[in-house]
Amino acid sequence: MWVTTATIEAVALVALVVVLGPVLGLFDLRWWMITPLVLLDATYVAVVPAWRYRVHRWEVTETAVYTQTGWWSRERRVAPMSRIQTVDWNQGPVERLFGLANVTVTTASAAGALSVAGLDRRTAEQLVAELTEKADAVAGDAT
Numbered sequence: 001m002w003v004t005t006a007t008i009e010a011v012a013l014v015a016l017v018v019v020l021g022p023v024l025g026l027f028d029l030r031w032w033m034i035t036p037l038v039l040l041d042a043t044y045v046a047v048v049p050a051w052r053y054r055v056h057r058w059e060v061t062e063t064a065v066y067t068q069t070g071w072w073s074r075e076r077r078v079a080p081m082s083r084i085q086t087v088d089w090n091q092g093p094v095e096r097l098f099g100l101a102n103v104t105v106t107t108a109s110a111a112g113a114l115s116v117a118g119l120d121r122r123t124a125e126q127l128v129a130e131l132t133e134k135a136d137a138v139a140g141d142a143t
Contacts, residue, residue, distance in 0.1 A: 001098045001118050002049035008094070010041035058116040060130065065105050067114045079114050083107040084135035089124045103127050 014037055022028065057068040065079045086106040095101055101124035105114040119127065 001094055001100050002052050003045065004097070005094050006045045006048050010045050014038060014041060056117065060127065060134075062134070065114055065131065067116060069115075077111065077114050079105055079107045079109070081131075081135050081138040083109065084131060087128050087131045087135070089128050091121070101125070103131075105131060 014034065017037060018034065021033075051071070055068065055070055055074065057066075059066040063081055065081075065084070066076070068074060068076045084105055084107055086104075088104045088106070089101045090104070091101045095118070099121050100118050101121045103116045103119060103124050105116075107113065116124075116127070
């Protein structure tokens with residue numbers, strides 16, 4: 001999924017430069033102008049999905065949800081079950097293509113929701129059900 005998304009982004013960027021550059025009169029398009037962009041995009045497609053896979057992590061315990069994200073700097077977040085307000089899953093077009101889904105855990109935190117991306121759809125549905133059950137079992141008002 002991440003490779004496909006990165007490829008779509010890279011192709012869109014090249015298409016944007018190829019179409020908008022000459023149309024807006026910014027420059028006369030030459031092949032040597034596109035080559036560095038294509039090489040940069042190819043590097044992006046080769047590196048970014050693997051990097052995301054190595055960095056992004058999540059875990060659910062009896063007491064909390066843990067996530068880890070980040071590119072240059074890592075962010076680790078913990079959402080205690082007592083702070084969970086809603087648990088949702090969604091699918092964009094690329095996720096649907098691969099049978100994947102994303103789970104979003106909304107808490108009372110000012111830092112915003114925790115997200116777990118690229119889960120198998122069945123796993124995402126089970127995670128939503130599990131977190132909903134666990135959060136409901138904890139006393140408190142999630143504030």
